[in-house]
Amino acid sequence: MPDDNTVDPLGRFHRWFGQRARATDYAVRETPLGALDGWRVDRSTGDIVHRTGRFYTVEGLRVTALDGTERSWSQPIIRQPEIGILGLLVKEFDGVPHLLMQAKMEPGNINTLQLSPTVQATHSNYTRVHQGNPVPYVEYFTVPGRGRPLADALQSEQGSWFLGKRNRNIIVETTEEVPLLDGFHWLSLAELDALLRLDNVVNMDSRSVLAAYPAPPRAAVADEDSFRGALARSAAAPADRTDLLSRFTAAKAARSLTRERVPLNDLPGWHDDSGRVVREDGRYFAILGVDVEAADREVPRWSQPLLAPVGRGVIALLTRRVDGVLHLLLRARTEAGTFDVAELGPTVQCVPENYQEPEASQPPFLDYVLSLPQDQVRFDAVHSEEGGRFYHAENRYLVVEADDDFPLELPDGYLWATLRDMTELVRHSHYLNVEARCLLACLNTLR
Amino acid sequence: MPDDNTVDPLGRFHRWFGQRARATDYAVRETPLGALDGWRVDRSTGDIVHRTGRFYTVEGLRVTALDGTERSWSQPIIRQPEIGILGLLVKEFDGVPHLLMQAKMEPGNINTLQLSPTVQATHSNYTRVHQGNPVPYVEYFTVPGRGRPLADALQSEQGSWFLGKRNRNIIVETTEEVPLLDGFHWLSLAELDALLRLDNVVNMDSRSVLAAYPAPPRAAVADEDSFRGALARSAAAPADRTDLLSRFTAAKAARSLTRERVPLNDLPGWHDDSGRVVREDGRYFAILGVDVEAADREVPRWSQPLLAPVGRGVIALLTRRVDGVLHLLLRARTEAGTFDVAELGPTVQCVPENYQEPEASQPPFLDYVLSLPQDQVRFDAVHSEEGGRFYHAENRYLVVEADDDFPLELPDGYLWATLRDMTELVRHSHYLNVEARCLLACLNTLR
Numbered sequence: 001m002p003d004d005n006t007v008d009p010l011g012r013f014h015r016w017f018g019q020r021a022r023a024t025d026y027a028v029r030e031t032p033l034g035a036l037d038g039w040r041v042d043r044s045t046g047d048i049v050h051r052t053g054r055f056y057t058v059e060g061l062r063v064t065a066l067d068g069t070e071r072s073w074s075q076p077i078i079r080q081p082e083i084g085i086l087g088l089l090v091k092e093f094d095g096v097p098h099l100l101m102q103a104k105m106e107p108g109n110i111n112t113l114q115l116s117p118t119v120q121a122t123h124s125n126y127t128r129v130h131q132g133n134p135v136p137y138v139e140y141f142t143v144p145g146r147g148r149p150l151a152d153a154l155q156s157e158q159g160s161w162f163l164g165k166r167n168r169n170i171i172v173e174t175t176e177e178v179p180l181l182d183g184f185h186w187l188s189l190a191e192l193d194a195l196l197r198l199d200n201v202v203n204m205d206s207r208s209v210l211a212a213y214p215a216p217p218r219a220a221v222a223d224e225d226s227f228r229g230a231l232a233r234s235a236a237a238p239a240d241r242t243d244l245l246s247r248f249t250a251a252k253a254a255r256s257l258t259r260e261r262v263p264l265n266d267l268p269g270w271h272d273d274s275g276r277v278v279r280e281d282g283r284y285f286a287i288l289g290v291d292v293e294a295a296d297r298e299v300p301r302w303s304q305p306l307l308a309p310v311g312r313g314v315i316a317l318l319t320r321r322v323d324g325v326l327h328l329l330l331r332a333r334t335e336a337g338t339f340d341v342a343e344l345g346p347t348v349q350c351v352p353e354n355y356q357e358p359e360a361s362q363p364p365f366l367d368y369v370l371s372l373p374q375d376q377v378r379f380d381a382v383h384s385e386e387g388g389r390f391y392h393a394e395n396r397y398l399v400v401e402a403d404d405d406f407p408l409e410l411p412d413g414y415l416w417a418t419l420r421d422m423t424e425l426v427r428h429s430h431y432l433n434v435e436a437r438c439l440l441a442c443l444n445t446l447r
Numbered sequence: 448m449p450d451d452n453t454v455d456p457l458g459r460f461h462r463w464f465g466q467r468a469r470a471t472d473y474a475v476r477e478t479p480l481g482a483l484d485g486w487r488v489d490r491s492t493g494d495i496v497h498r499t500g501r502f503y504t505v506e507g508l509r510v511t512a513l514d515g516t517e518r519s520w521s522q523p524i525i526r527q528p529e530i531g532i533l534g535l536l537v538k539e540f541d542g543v544p545h546l547l548m549q550a551k552m553e554p555g556n557i558n559t560l561q562l563s564p565t566v567q568a569t570h571s572n573y574t575r576v577h578q579g580n581p582v583p584y585v586e587y588f589t590v591p592g593r594g595r596p597l598a599d600a601l602q603s604e605q606g607s608w609f610l611g612k613r614n615r616n617i618i619v620e621t622t623e624e625v626p627l628l629d630g631f632h633w634l635s636l637a638e639l640d641a642l643l644r645l646d647n648v649v650n651m652d653s654r655s656v657l658a659a660y661p662a663p664p665r666a667a668v669a670d671e672d673s674f675r676g677a678l679a680r681s682a683a684a685p686a687d688r689t690d691l692l693s694r695f696t697a698a699k700a701a702r703s704l705t706r707e708r709v710p711l712n713d714l715p716g717w718h719d720d721s722g723r724v725v726r727e728d729g730r731y732f733a734i735l736g737v738d739v740e741a742a743d744r745e746v747p748r749w750s751q752p753l754l755a756p757v758g759r760g761v762i763a764l765l766t767r768r769v770d771g772v773l774h775l776l777l778r779a780r781t782e783a784g785t786f787d788v789a790e791l792g793p794t795v796q797c798v799p800e801n802y803q804e805p806e807a808s809q810p811p812f813l814d815y816v817l818s819l820p821q822d823q824v825r826f827d828a829v830h831s832e833e834g835g836r837f838y839h840a841e842n843r844y845l846v847v848e849a850d851d852d853f854p855l856e857l858p859d860g861y862l863w864a865t866l867r868d869m870t871e872l873v874r875h876s877h878y879l880n881v882e883a884r885c886l887l888a889c890l891n892t893l894r
Contacts (some may be wrong), residue, residue, distance in 0.1 A: 034670055058587060079705075083699075085568065085700070094650065144694070148690075149690060149692075149693035150694055152689070152693035152696045152697070154696060154699060154700065168696060168697075168700045170572065170693070170696070242596055242597065242599070243596060244596075245599055245600065245874065245875075246595075246596035246599035246617070247591070249599045249600055249601060249615060249617070250599070250615075252593065252601060253530045253615045254532075256528075279531075339787075340786075340876075362676045400577065427689075427692065428492065428692075428875055429877075430876075
């Protein structure tokens with residue numbers, strides 16, 4: 001049972017997490033893609049595939065997107081068609097729901113360990129195709145009736161980097177006795193809220209699932225003339241979202257996304273640079289290989305390709321009070337790997353390094369968001385994207401409150417939503433992209 | 448303005464519809480696929496394509512579906528990637544909402560005319576790629592703010608016959624004066640309910656959109672110990688459907704659907720028979736060509752391929768009262784063209800002719816549904832599927848009430864839902880397949 005954290009909030013967690021970090025003996029070394037153990041570069045296409053044909057592949061993709069303007073480009077992309085599980089187990093201790101989190105090392109993490117959900121497993125992994133040890137706690141998510149589902153939907157991941165990848169995001173509440181295994185820790189929502197405000201502690205998978213956690217209402221602050229009050233009123237906004245759904249449907253119906261697989265070794269603008277696949281102008285990302293040694297993982301030594309973005313991104317949600325109710329500015333986004341034409345993303349989602357050439361037009365609202373005074377910045381932390389596929393991929397997550405004269409009428413593809421809208425949409429697949437879901441988890445810490 | 452129909456219910460409609468039918472001068476003649484004007488059979492693949500590359504194509508598909516068992520098969524399929532509009536315009540007359548319906552001839556209709564929604568248009572059609580006349584009333588659905596959306600989602604069509612096809616299903620209410628054009632007619636929901644009980648009057652597109660019409664509550668019957676009372680209680684059932692969503696997500700995560708395009712002229716089990724593509728054992732469907740002459744269409748003469756099923760299908764919804772609340776039995780279905788692995792279909796959806804060989808196992812619950820006494824059959828009418836793509840494709844739509852001892856525990860892939868669940872799910876894409884949506888429109892006539 002978790003101890004009482006009122007005296008030393010999170011003290012027990014930090015001691016445990018620090019001890020786990022010290023005990024985690026690992027090393028990650030970059031290796032040329034052609035020399036990765038267990039992987040091969042396909043001779044004719046240049047695609048990077050595991051010798052078993054499993055796990056994932058890095059391929060070339062030619063994309064034509066019609067989303068306002070017609071854009072065409074080619075890029076490497078990760079294909080991983082299997083649907084994995086991101087599962088969060090919940091149990092009440094002394095009337096307070098606690099979530100079972102795991103300290104997990106991933107080779108792409110900028111720091112060794114981050115907090116992952118109870119279960120973070122690929123399909124081959126949890127169905128034990130490889131006859132490894134069973135994934136701990138997976139039965140709570142795969143055996144019907146083992147607990148009470150609080151949320152359960154297939155959700156997409158980074159559309160710029162993954163081709164149509166989804167994971168099952170599931171939260172299950174149990175009343176059973178749950179054995180606490182090594183490497184796992186129960187945390188209350190308040191504790192997780194505090195950890196989400198720290199840089200690079202709560203990993204992407206955790207943030208994605210947490211976004212769907214049915215947050216308890218905070219009626220007490222609903223009368224406050226404060227950001228928190230406006231957020232509480234946003235959570236209690238009218239349930240009818242037909243107009244929002246209609247705008248999103250219109251955006252999807254007006255767009256198209258055509259994709260064609262092309263050889264990775266023949267991608268215009270990309271080439272091999274000493275065993276990395278990079279863009280000639282240095283923008284976007286590189287594909288690189290790593291050799292990993294980790295004493296506490298089931299497989300102590302392995303190699304894999306990773307995608308390394310060129311810089312730290314900005315993922316920002318612009319909010320504005322309208323008649324005292326906080327409104328959140330979302331943007332319909334069509335990316336190379338988007339599962340179904342478009343999903344709703346944050347107001348701003350970009351890596352500023354990609355727009356530094358003099359002639360490059362800046363993403364809308366990027367400058368505005370970054371120029372707001374500190375007292376209008378409601379959330380500001382750096383978080384990492386999935387360290388099992390991405391190398392040192394960090395984003396600055398921002399929730400900002402715009403001035404009262406920020407325009408309500410917006411360019412095509414932008415939509416205002418309430419917190420209630422987002423909370424309802426995240427219950428279904430393919431409305432909110434992973435960046436918007438991760439921001440929703442951050443936004444919920446402000447309630 | 449519609450007249451008062453209390454004295455002569457639907458009299459005015461039938462006079463108008465009969466007059467339209469008599470005025471519709473048309474002829475449909477079967478023609479070998481290789482001789483269709485404007486179309487060509489691709490020399491190497493046998494695929495049937497329009498010479499402009501537009502409209503739709505008939506291709507071969509090899510499918511492997513893992514949905515309980517692993518099944519593999521090959522079949523022809525219609526590919527039509529553009530998203531069209533099925534739009535229903537609503538306006539109140541004397542406080543009663545009326546829907547603007549169109550009498551429309553389609554070459555595959557078993558009878559000349561059926562009622563289509565206000566707008567039934569492909570994307571090329573309504574964006575006027577072909578520089579034809581504008582589609583009447585389309586501006587209500589494409590110009591934002593022109594009316595108030597009541598429902599708006601991309602919805603799939605027949606997964607066994609179409610590869611990932613969707614249309615935007617949209618209902619818009621207007622308070623403007625609406626000019627009544629030739630071939631259009633305002634009908635109240637009560638009138639449409641009456642017409643849905645007739646065979647082959649309300650076409651598939653109308654039924655699909657009508658399913659999303661927010662039906663007014665019928666609190667008055669909620670206390671009745673009747674089917675209608677149980678249905679009213681089902682419409683007012685609790686709003687929490689996390690468990691239902693979780694079961695559906697589990698079904699999708701456990702399934703997979705792999706598709707590969709293969710040449711139509713090299714499909715195992717299928718061959719060309721005098722200008723038709725048919726299966727050697729005569730099952731499922733044929734692809735055939737027709738020449739059409741129609742005096743009142745914008746293009747007076749054209750040719751096209753159509754898909755002709757081998758027999759009349761059964762689309763049945765089994766219902767059961769549980770503690771006085773009507774429960775509806777849905778089945779997760781994975782079909783060749785399903786957009787995303789699985790959608791929820793009716794309890795039974797099949798063409799019995801396909802299961803007549805002695806060794807063929809019957810679809811579950813087909814015999815049960817057909818064997819129930821007449822007083823447990825709540826809805827029974829024959830409706831057609833889209834006559835613009837399917838030739839004489841009829842289904843018997845049934846809503847039946849099972850005995851009180853019908854098992855609540857069911858095989859994998861079956862789910863109980865309330866009417867409130869279905870009404871909520873139909874607001875989103877890819878939960879209810881077109882057969883389930885059409886049945887929902889039929890079920891709503893019983894409220």
